[in-house]
Amino acid sequence: MSNSAQQGSASAKAIPTNPADQTVQRQNASLRALHETALGLLDKIDKEELLETIIERAAALIHTGQIAEAVEAAELPALV
Numbered sequence: 096m097s098n099s100a101q102q103g104s105a106s107a108k109a110i111p112t113n114p115a116d117q118t119v120q121r122q123n124a125s126l127r128a129l130h131e132t133a134l135g136l137l138d139k140i141d142k143e144e145l146l147e148t149i150i151e152r153a154a155a156l157i158h159t160g161q162i163a164e165a166v167e168a169a170e171l172p173a174l175v
Contacts, residue, residue: 111117
């Protein structure tokens with residue numbers, strides 16, 4: 096292992112004493128766990144259903160149905 100890699104892993108394991116740093120570290124750990132879970136689930140979900148869900152959520156985020164309507168009207172290639 097290179098010296099910089101050793102330093103990176105050592106600093107990642109250091110326990111911060113600043114409460115704000117501790118909060119950020121906990122949030123990062125939660126996000127890493129969610130990311131790893133999401134990656135695992137991607138192998139088990141229907142890709143077309145996943146795409147539809149992503150589009151629905153994106154449309155809800157921008158408060159319009161234009162994205163969903165455009166995708167429904169489009170001819171999408173098979174995802175599998």
